[in-house]
Amino acid sequence: MVYGTGKGGNIEITTGFLSVPGGAQLLTNTVGRGLAGNIIIKAGDRVSFNGTTPSGRFPSAAFSSVDTTTNFTGKGGNITVDTNLLRVIDGASIDARTLNSSDAGNITINAGLVEVLNGGQIISTSSGSRRAGKITVNGTDAEFNERLDKFPARFTNFGSASGFFVLASSSGIAGDIEVTSPKITLDNKGRFIAEFFLRKWRQY
Numbered sequence: 001m002v003y004g005t006g007k008g009g010n011i012e013i014t015t016g017f018l019s020v021p022g023g024a025q026l027l028t029n030t031v032g033r034g035l036a037g038n039i040i041i042k043a044g045d046r047v048s049f050n051g052t053t054p055s056g057r058f059p060s061a062a063f064s065s066v067d068t069t070t071n072f073t074g075k076g077g078n079i080t081v082d083t084n085l086l087r088v089i090d091g092a093s094i095d096a097r098t099l100n101s102s103d104a105g106n107i108t109i110n111a112g113l114v115e116v117l118n119g120g121q122i123i124s125t126s127s128g129s130r131r132a133g134k135i136t137v138n139g140t141d142a143e144f145n146e147r148l149d150k151f152p153a154r155f156t157n158f159g160s161a162s163g164f165f166v167l168a169s170s171s172g173i174a175g176d177i178e179v180t181s182p183k184i185t186l187d188n189k190g191r192f193i194a195e196f197f198l199r200k201w202r203q204y
Contacts, residue, residue: 010037010077017045018083020092023053026062028077036064036077036105046085049092049120060092066102076105076133086111088120096133097125104133104175114142114181116162116190124175126168132175135164139181144190163191 011026018041020026030036039062041047049060064077076098086109088094098104104124114137116122124133144163163186166175177192186192 010040012040014042016043018043018047019050020048020060020062021050022060023051023058024060025058028064030066030076035075036066038077038105039064039079041081041083043081043083045083046087047081047083048087049089049094050087051090051092056091062094064096064105066098066104075102078105078108078133080108080110082110084112085115086113087115087117088122089115089117091119093120094122095124097123097127098132099127103131106133106175107135109135109137109139111137111139112141114139116142116144116164118145118162120162121165122163123165123167125166126175132166132168134176134178135166137164137179137181139179141183141185142179142181143185144192145185163193165191166194 011028013026026039026041028037028039041062049062052059062079062081064079066076076096079094079096081094094107094109096105096107104126107122107124109122122135124135126132164177164179166177168175175194177194179192
């Protein structure tokens with residue numbers, strides 16, 4: 001976490017299998033003029049973000065943010081996941097956001113199979129005057145399905161559906177979603193959404 005003008009450290013994980021369950025989080029954050037660190041995950045087998053805290057208040061997550069502190073202009077860190085199988089399920093999220101006049105970080109996923117199920121969400125948001133990040137997925141298969149009722153819209157998550165979301169409010173700019181895969185399944189309200197909150201939106 002950065003409170004001044006320096007650069008936050010990165011979180012770098014190299015492993016065969018990474019599990020982040022029960023509301024555990026990987027977090028980089030800046031509340032000053034410094035840069036938030038990046039989150040870089042390399043797992044030969046699979047990466048799983050699964051569930052929330054018992055109260056349902058906080059998701060299991062990889063989370064990079066720029067907080068809303070006066071006119072500070074720190075930039076959000078990027079989140080990169082390289083693995084054979086990525087699962088973001090049961091209310092978990094991968095989230096890059098900005099709350100002030102700074103760009104959010106980008107999210108890049110390179111995986112054989114991407115599963116975003118039962119309320120899992122991959123999100124980039126801008127609540128200030130700058131741009132939400134870009135979500136890029138390079139994979140051989142991608143599946144998104146309906147969000148469970150037990151995970152209401154709260155904390156970082158958006159709406160009731162599983163999927164990818166790039167969102168902007170205030171004077172910010174929604175980011176892009178780019179998925180390269182020979183197979184994409186959107187099942188039971190799975191979503192790709194790029195939206196500007198003042199009733200200007202694109203939905204795919």
